[in-house]
Amino acid sequence: MQSETPLTIPADSRFLLATSRVPAELVLDPPAGAAQDREGAFLLDVLVDRGQVAGLFPAGAGPVDGSRIMLDGRHLWPALIDMHTHLDCGQSIPRVRSDGTIHGGFSQTAADWPLWTDADLSLRMEFGIACAHVHGVSAIRTHVDSETLSLSQRGYSVFEKLRHKWAGRVELQAVTIAAMEAWIGEEARELADLTVSRGGILGGVTDTLERGENGTYDTLDHALDRLFALAKERGLDIDLHVDQTNDLSAFTIPQIAAARLRADFQGRVVLGHCVNLSLQPPDVIEKTLVLAKQAELAFVSMPTPMMYLMDRKPGRTPRWRGVTAANEIRAAGLALAIGGDNCRDAWFPYGDHDMLDTLKQAIRIFQADEPLTGSLAMASRVPADLIGRPDLGRLGAGLPANLIIFSARSLNALICRDQADRIVLCKGRQVTDPLPLHHELERALGFSYRRS
Ligand SMILES: [Zn+2]
Known part of the structure; x- marks a missing residue:
């Protein structure tokens, strides 16, 4: 079995997430002609521009200018x-x-x-x-x-x-x-x-x-x-x-x-x-x-x-x-x-x-x-x-590019694995912060581990 090459997200403000897989219920206005897989996910090219989703296209039909990240059927969800x-x-x-x-x-x-x-x-x-x-x-x-x-x-x-x-x-x-x-x-x-x-x-x-x-x-x-x-x-x-x-x-x-x-x-x-x-x-x-x-x-x-x-x-x-x-x-x-x-x-x-x-x-x-x-x-x-934020929780043109890219190509695989390797985008930028560490918080709070 070969391991996959990790995806690299460019720092560009405009790029295409090509051949992504987005569950139908998470897409606002899916483009006409987009194919769907067995689990109901659309295969889409998603254009990100200046922090927003600028357009959705059937897979393979997205604009060819600028950076293109091949998702190769990976699941792409809104945050x-x-x-x-x-x-x-x-x-x-x-x-x-x-x-x-x-x-x-x-x-x-x-x-x-x-x-x-x-x-x-x-x-x-x-x-x-x-x-x-x-x-x-x-x-x-x-x-x-x-x-x-x-x-x-x-x-x-x-x-x-x-x-x-x-x-x-x-x-x-x-x-x-x-x-x-x-x-x-x-x-x-x-x-x-x-x-x-x-x-x-x-x-x-x-x-x-x-x-x-x-x-x-x-x-x-x-x-x-x-x-x-x-x-x-x-x-x-x-x-x-x-x-x-x-x-x-x-x-x-x-x-x-x-x-x-x-x-x-x-x-x-x-x-x-x-x-x-x-x-x-x-x-x-x-x-x-x-x-x-x-x-x-x-x-x-x-x-x-x-x-x-x-x-x-x-x-x-x-x-x-x-x-x-x-x-x-x-x-x-x-x-x-x-x-x-x-x-x-x-x-x-x-x-x-x-x-x-x-x-x-x-x-x-x-x-x-x-x-x-x-x-x-x-x-x-x-x-x-x-909560009164209809701009969030879905993927659509004109909405913030707050997105999660999973390695899973099916919903089943997504549910099975912990998806610890997910890539999170916040307004089109990759979130590179590490998870905060429990022991550092405890030190900052002065928690004691002595048995009482
Ligand atoms: Zn409660």
Whole structure:
């Protein structure tokens, strides 16, 4: 077997990526006459000019002037989108220790908050962004822990600096996350104003709200009404953490749908997690998705940490994958994106901000294959649209040349191998930064390895 000669990407501002293979769902306006392979990918010549995709042509029909890089049928994708992360919690291993449960995740994180200085947050958050950049992620939405106003101010101040620093490479968005009580509390208005001043949107955790004696969420409607009102006044979208539990009675999607309709809210509403939906009886799933459609709700699932966290009992193998009813959501015509979620923190001690890895996990955990095509949009077009960036997550003329070249010539091969040799282009330039090193971060943070 011969090894391949590595591709060389020229520093020219104009070049042709010849004979590339682009999955149909990732192409905007494919050119007439382009051939498709067995897996539905188009064979294309892609012209890059001054940081943008300047034109798509059937393979062999691209312009012959200038540099030409023969991709020889390699897969060429747009950079991926991670629309659900927690950069402020991330990279805190080994300072915090995950016990593999949601409750442990929260209590360990809360115990870590006092250590979140500007320098600490900045080092850990930027590490996560840099990993994503090298792996080929062009936009990240992150939730900013906002349990108190001062915690939120600290998180947003670091976020704002990083957002400016990374603009044009990794586009950053933020969501204010707090218990839903925050939106009926005294600081609600201030928290919403802080969010809008930092370009963020509003969020919250719906299923952890205190419940009445009969198990119903007596105050959730009130909190949702306040949240929708605050978002509406400020023209903000909403992105919630919803039903991260196997408790069937902690089921808040119908109340969120009703609140959205009641508020006549025009912004986007994204529901993250919704894992107990998949445990509900089929008629409840069906009814809920009809309601979700009426209320124009969109969904984002985080398969990797949810499979890790859900259904964990000491000494017992989990019986449930811990994810939402992904295929039913998609079959109902509702938007479903995937996200990486927590990374090396008290909630989930693993991960590397690699959305290709998340996509592969999602495909296997949801059984979202056969065909594989159709599922790729969960990490690209769908989240790009949900975060309001229709210029990202797809390959098309006039869009930024944020691209990933894989060595794989088929989707099957792409899923099988780790694609560690992928080449990432950011605005037409090859990303040559190495992945940041864990031990260097730990040294900078002053983490100790002494046994305590
Ligand atoms: Zn989350």
